Structure formats: C-alpha cells, structure tokens
Amino acid sequence: MNRLTDTIKHLIIINVIFFIAPQLLKLDFTNILALHFPENEHFGFWQYLTHIFMHGSFGHILFNMYGLWAFGTPLEQMWGKKKFLFFYFSAGLGAGLIYTLVNYYQFNGIYEQLIQLGISSSEIQNILEIGSYDENRIAVSNDNMIKFYNLYHTPAVGASGAIYGILVAFGLYFKDAKLALIFFPVPIAAKYFIPVMILGDLFFGMTKYSIGNIAHFAHIGGALIGFLIAWYWKKNQFKTN
Incomplete structure (x- = not known):
C-alpha cells in the first residue's frame, strides 16, 4: 500500500472540507467557487483555482481522491512536496483554461449562427436568461x-483535470505498472491504459454520446498540461539530480 504523504493528505482534507462544509452549513457556494463561463454573471478569475476543490457528488470526490492518493503518492515521493504541488495546480489550472477555451469556441460558433439569422445581441441574451426561443424564427437545431444554453449556465467543478495530469505523469514514469477499471477488472499496462482513457474523453467530448455532465475537455486539458510538464522534467532530470 502507498503511504499517505503529507501533501496528498492535506489536499484530501481540504477537498473533503470544501465538500462537507456547504452541506453542514446549508449554503451553496457554487456561484462563487465553481468555474463559470466567462460571459456568465457569476464568473470570477479565482474560480480557475477554487473549482479544483469543488465536487458535485460523493462518488465524484471519492474517485478523484482515490486517484490523487493512488497515482499521486509515488510522484510526490519522487518529486518532493513543492514540485508536486506545482504540477498538481498547473494541471488543474490548465484544465480549467483549456475547458474554457473549448467552450468559448463552441459557444461563439452558435452565437454567430444566431447573429447571421438576424437575432440581436439583446435577444440572444434574453434567450440565455429565460431558456426558451421561437423555433419558427431560429433555424438552429434544438x-x-x-x-x-448549457455552455453558458453549467459550471465546472472537481479536481479531475489535475488528476488526469497526475495519471499521465504516472504513465510516463511508471509505464509498465498494471492498472484496471472497476467495471473492467483486467490489468493493463499504464502506457496503454491511460492513452485509451484520454482517447475516450476526446471521443465523448466531440460527440453526443457523453454520459452525464462530464467536463471531458477539462480532463484532456489537465492531461495535456500534465504530459508537457512531466515529459520536460523526465527529459531533463539529469540536470536537476
């Protein structure tokens, strides 16, 4: 069993506090701490950091914290506290930024369609506020x-982007370690298992087959930033050791 390192222990505690405290206090901090679309009235730049500590359900936080412990522990033991924290937050922040950029691109594509149909900016804003529109006038698919509407209103929460960064780094440094899913308990080497997971997120993110409200491009963003940092560190580790 992996020993619970101090940094990961503190990160888990903070995440659990962020998850339990609002329920005990009967307060909803979603509008303040979750990552909103930049055009949304609830958006704040601090949300790129705070959304990493927010989770939508017990299962959500359970799987993320398990991933943090299982795959982050050997990385922290190898890198040390400061380097691991830099990596963790870089992957989490990068995930939020890439998720926002993809959403902005998709949102603006539909926005431009509406403008070309003669729908004014004020009418579009009204559609976003009330959630309904004239189907006879607006020739855009339902x-x-x-x-x-969902891009504008649905906030992102969770450490999944940072965890995907950790997964990729784990795969780079421990490529022959055997991993398995609960619903597919067949051990597969990390060097094959992790790319398949990321390709799955890319597929679900680009198609309509996604199950549930999952921020697939946040996963991909965290994986990308995590790969770039971990690859650079591994390539140049002889300079630091």
Whole structure:
C-alpha cells in the first residue's frame, strides 16, 4: 500500500472540507467557487483555482481522491512536496483554461449562427436568461440551442483535470505498472491504459454520446498540461539530480 504523504493528505482534507462544509452549513457556494463561463454573471478569475476543490457528488470526490492518493503518492515521493504541488495546480489550472477555451469556441460558433439569422445581441441574451426561443424564427437545431444554453449556465467543478495530469505523469514514469477499471477488472499496462482513457474523453467530448455532465475537455486539458510538464522534467532530470 502507498503511504499517505503529507501533501496528498492535506489536499484530501481540504477537498473533503470544501465538500462537507456547504452541506453542514446549508449554503451553496457554487456561484462563487465553481468555474463559470466567462460571459456568465457569476464568473470570477479565482474560480480557475477554487473549482479544483469543488465536487458535485460523493462518488465524484471519492474517485478523484482515490486517484490523487493512488497515482499521486509515488510522484510526490519522487518529486518532493513543492514540485508536486506545482504540477498538481498547473494541471488543474490548465484544465480549467483549456475547458474554457473549448467552450468559448463552441459557444461563439452558435452565437454567430444566431447573429447571421438576424437575432440581436439583446435577444440572444434574453434567450440565455429565460431558456426558451421561437423555433419558427431560429433555424438552429434544438440540440445546439440546448448546448448553447448549457455552455453558458453549467459550471465546472472537481479536481479531475489535475488528476488526469497526475495519471499521465504516472504513465510516463511508471509505464509498465498494471492498472484496471472497476467495471473492467483486467490489468493493463499504464502506457496503454491511460492513452485509451484520454482517447475516450476526446471521443465523448466531440460527440453526443457523453454520459452525464462530464467536463471531458477539462480532463484532456489537465492531461495535456500534465504530459508537457512531466515529459520536460523526465527529459531533463539529469540536470536537476
């Protein structure tokens, strides 16, 4: 069993506090701490950091904290506290930024369609506020209009982006370690297992087959930033050791 290192222990405690405290206090901090779309009235730049500590359900925080412990522990033992924290927050922040950029691109694509149909900016804002529109006038598919509304209103929460960064780093440094999913308990080497997971997120993020409200591009963003940092560190580790 991996020994629970101090840094990971403190990160887990902070995440648990952020999860339990609002329930005990019967307060909803979503509008303040979750990551909102930049055009949304509830958006704040601090949310790129705070959303990493927010989780939507017990299962959500359980799997993320398990991943933090299982895959982050050997990385912290190898890198040390400061380096691990830099990596963790870089992956989490990068995940939030890439998630926002992708959402902004998708949102603006539909926004431009509406403008070209002669819908004014004030009318579009009204659609976003009330959640309904004139289907006879707006020749945009219902799926795209639902997506348009959800991009604007649905905030992102969770440490998943940072965890995906950790997964990728683990795969780079411990590529032959055997991993398995609960619903597919067949051990597979990390060098194969982790790329398949990321490709799955890319597929679900780019198609309509996603199950549930999952921020797939935040996962991909965290994985990308994590890969770049871990690859650079591994390549140049002879300079630091």
